[in-house]
Amino acid sequence: MTLAQRTVRYLLAHPFMRFGMVGVVGFTVDTLVLAFNTEVLAFPFLLARAISIFVAMGCTYLGNRNLTFAARRAHGAPAILREWLTFVAANSFGAVVNYSVSVMVVYLMPPPLNNQYVGLVCGVAVGMVLNFTLSSRLVFRNTSSRDPASPT
Numbered sequence: 001m002t003l004a005q006r007t008v009r010y011l012l013a014h015p016f017m018r019f020g021m022v023g024v025v026g027f028t029v030d031t032l033v034l035a036f037n038t039e040v041l042a043f044p045f046l047l048a049r050a051i052s053i054f055v056a057m058g059c060t061y062l063g064n065r066n067l068t069f070a071a072r073r074a075h076g077a078p079a080i081l082r083e084w085l086t087f088v089a090a091n092s093f094g095a096v097v098n099y100s101v102s103v104m105v106v107y108l109m110p111p112p113l114n115n116q117y118v119g120l121v122c123g124v125a126v127g128m129v130l131n132f133t134l135s136s137r138l139v140f141r142n143t144s145s146r147d148p149a150s151p152t
Contacts, residue, residue: 015068019132022063027124030056034120045116049102052120053095060131061087069140083139090134098127 001009011017033055037048061084065073074083102123106114 015136016132018068019064019135020128022060022068023124023128025063026056026060029059030124031117031120034116038116045106046103049099049116049120053099057088057091057095060091064135064140069136072140087135087139090138091131094127094131094134097130098123101126 011021030052033052034048037043037051038045041048043051064087065083074080100123102116102119105119105122106116108114109118112118
């Protein structure tokens with residue numbers, strides 16, 4: 001087995017590492033949506049950032065559901081809807097922290113630190129651990145609505 005294969009196997013074996021990989025994809029989506037909203041659509045930063053966080057949240061839900069917590073995901077339409085709503089509720093706290101930190105950086109830091117992308121990075125960094133904890137403990141957990149054949 002090559003070093004690359006061992007590395008991938010290691011990363012996929014640890015939920016926090018998988019969460020981080022999903023987070024990289026979410027961060028990329030967040031950044032691209034923020035850039036599109038501010039640079040192309042000329043939205044003000046406050047609106048553009050709120051939209052980018054919401055779109056990234058949807059992306060990370062799908063990634064965490066199918067990669068990070070696949071063995072514990074809900075099955076059946078009512079349970080999946082409940083899981084999504086719980087994810088949004090749990091991660092809304094992290095999203096508020098993320099948004100607040102990014103806004104504080106953009107509006108309170110001196111140049112060049114008041115850049116929207118510096119704010120985005122700071123907000124995402126602060127929210128990541130909080131969102132992992134809430135997702136792993138509140139959203140993707142074993143319940144009676146889960147598939148009994150899934151490993152726990």
